[in-house]
Amino acid sequence: MRRPRPATGWTPPLDTDGLATVLARLQDWRPFDGEALLDDVGDALDDVAPDTGTAAVLVGRLHAHLMQLVAIAVASEAADQDAPVRAQIKHARHILAEELPRDRQRAVGYLRRLAWSVLELAEKLAELRCLRGTV
Template identity: 40%
Template sequence: MHSSSMVLAETGRRTAPPVERWSPPLDSEGLARIASLLRQVKPLEGIVDDVGDVLGEQDPGESEFGEIAERLRGDRLRLVAIANAAGDGDAEVCRLLQRAHTLRSEALPAVSRQALGHLRRMAGLVNDLLERLAETNIVKDVA
């Protein structure tokens, strides 16, 4: 007779199998590090602000082009990562991801008018991708 069956037969009660003691996957330092990283993540509303800096009523100053381009690259990377992680296969999202891939390889032109055009294309793509991700409920709707 199996030992657990013997216990049940002898006492009328079933014994629980041994359970390993649970330990958290991260210690306090690991949790603090993750909390710090999460605090550094720009809210999606910040992406809208970056887009507005380029597509708003007033063009940004030429001295700001490099910084704005860097922010838009980060915004694009974040939205592409979100879309890829969601993997819902929406045709419009796929088209926008292809555009993002194409824009990724383009450097910021040295000529001011061309650089502004590049920033506008980047901001337009980021805006379109954010809007589509909101429409498909991949991200929450943003202002």
């Protein structure tokens, strides 16, 4: 007859601060939405330039899409394994650092460059099978 072995003590992997950080990140997390990405890119690249207010809203949404795509590229290691993805991430970080110009023409130009950056990175990640439901 075997005697039961005493159970070893268990230590949680995270303290309360670590758990709070994980909870905050989970609450801020938004799933990838390929349809919304394509709608926003389409609105930004439409033949009719959006008015200033709409352009500012689109810039905010495209920034969010681009930051999410960069995070996906880094997490999937596509950034490490694919030189074009690395170049697109570098370009994305550069464009994200720019501010929306006050001049309407320049703002529309910035919006369209941002939209192309989002679309190109999404296409590359879809091609590498890092994304589903887009392009």
